[in-house]
Amino acid sequence: METLALVVPCYNEEKTIPIFYETVEKIKEQIPAQIAYYFVDDGSKDRTLAILRTLTYNNPLGGDVHYISFSRNFGKEAALYAGLQAADGDYIATMDVDLQHPPALLPTMWNFLHEHREYDCVATRRISRTGEPKIRSFFAKLFYQLINDLSDTEIVDGAQDYRLMSRKMADAIVTDSEYNRFSKGIFSWVGFRTKWIPIENVERCAGTSKWSFWKLFRYSIEGILAYTTIPIYISSIIGLIMCGISFLALLFIVIRAMLFGDPVAGWPSLVSIITFLGGLILLCMGVMGLYIAKIYLETKHRQIYIVREER
Structure with missing residues (x-):
């Protein structure tokens, strides 16, 4: 049977x-x-x-x-x-x-x-x-x-x-x-x-x-990290786009200063931009850090579980 x-x-x-x-x-x-x-x-x-x-x-x-x-x-x-x-x-x-x-x-x-x-x-x-x-x-x-x-x-x-x-x-x-x-x-x-x-x-x-909401949230993150590397690509693309935007903004400011002698004013907007870019950088680093953390845990080769008693 x-x-x-x-x-x-x-x-x-x-x-x-x-x-x-x-x-x-x-x-x-x-x-x-x-x-x-x-x-x-x-x-x-x-x-x-x-x-x-x-x-x-x-x-x-x-x-x-x-x-x-x-x-x-x-x-x-x-x-x-x-x-x-x-x-x-x-x-x-x-x-x-x-x-x-x-x-x-x-x-x-x-x-x-x-x-x-x-x-x-x-x-x-x-x-x-x-x-x-x-x-x-x-x-x-x-x-x-x-x-x-x-x-x-x-x-x-x-x-x-x-x-x-x-x-x-x-x-x-x-x-x-x-x-x-x-x-x-x-x-x-x-x-x-x-x-x-x-x-x-x-x-x-x-x-x-x-299962609390927080445990389910962590479990969902585990699933996404385990079966796709797309977040790393997305963070790279965002970084590339922001670099392009920053270059164009810098070019615009330089040309405007050369043609019109117009000084760059408005420190509040500058602080906002720096804060935004800083947060974006930390976000992308955090995504990569999560994947590195998974690699770190895998390379330790720790036991998945330890048995205290069985029959």
């Missing part, structure tokens, strides 16, 4: 883990495969690890449960990578533990991959943002539009980490061991034919979201 491994990152999810596990256990009979759970505790500060230990060593439902516990919080990207590395299955599914990724879709996703062998992945994309703050929805749409305009790697609008993939695709993702990870981009970059399933936004079954 084929095996299906569920990779489930967890960070302070003591309330959602039992609900998630019971929900999957109720529908697993609809999938003709042996299901194994790979929970990744991303340095939680609550009872997440204790609950995972109970599921693993004293499980009344008898499921095949494994867990990896990090030495500290390394982030969801590291948790996904660790889970994909550890997961041993013919097919791998990545999903959230809060039931915003409905387990009821797993049988449909499984059946599709087995009926359409030309596909290697079934993924979900959110088509509505009901219940989400409007400002967050606005910036989310702006991000997808911006990154697809700038990058050669297409990232589907509303793409989620909830997907079921073949072993071959999972191995390709694990092979990409870059430190600065952006999974949505990696899933797309490795290729393989993907079937997209539209789903509505689902509220968490319990607990609160760990």
Whole structure:
């Protein structure tokens, strides 16, 4: 019988883990495969690890449960990578533990991959943002539009980490061991034919979201820097344009002084121009600095995560 491994990152999810596990256990009979759970505790500060230990060593439902516990919080990207590395299955599914990724879709996703062998992945994309703050929805749409305009790697609008993939695709993702990870981009970059399933936004079954607006903003910047170098070209073009404008302005002032003997007056405008150009220079340097920072982190070859305990 084929095996299906569920990779489930967890960070302070003591309330959602039992609900998630019971929900999957109720529908697993609809999938003709042996299901194994790979929970990744991303340095939680609550009872997440204790609950995972109970599921693993004293499980009344008898499921095949494994867990990896990090030495500290390394982030969801590291948790996904660790889970994909550890997961041993013919097919791998990545999903959230809060039931915003409905387990009821797993049988449909499984059946599709087995009926359409030309596909290697079934993924979900959110088509509505009901219940989400409007400002967050606005910036989310702006991000997808911006990154697809700038990058050669297409990232589907509303793409989620909830997907079921073949072993071959999972191995390709694990092979990409870059430190600065952006999974949505990696899933797309490795290729393989993907079937997209539209789903509505689902509220968490319990607990609160760990993603603040600032964390999402930083994550979006990570994605843009990881999959396009266009910002560097834009900063270079802006610099070239400003140099041209400055040269023409200088030429105009010199010619005017030679013909009319007109002194250059108006120090407020001069200060404004200098301030503007200074800010522009700092902006361009900041863009280049972000890329250099990414290079710096990659060349350190630090571990993506550190395991404190696993089973």
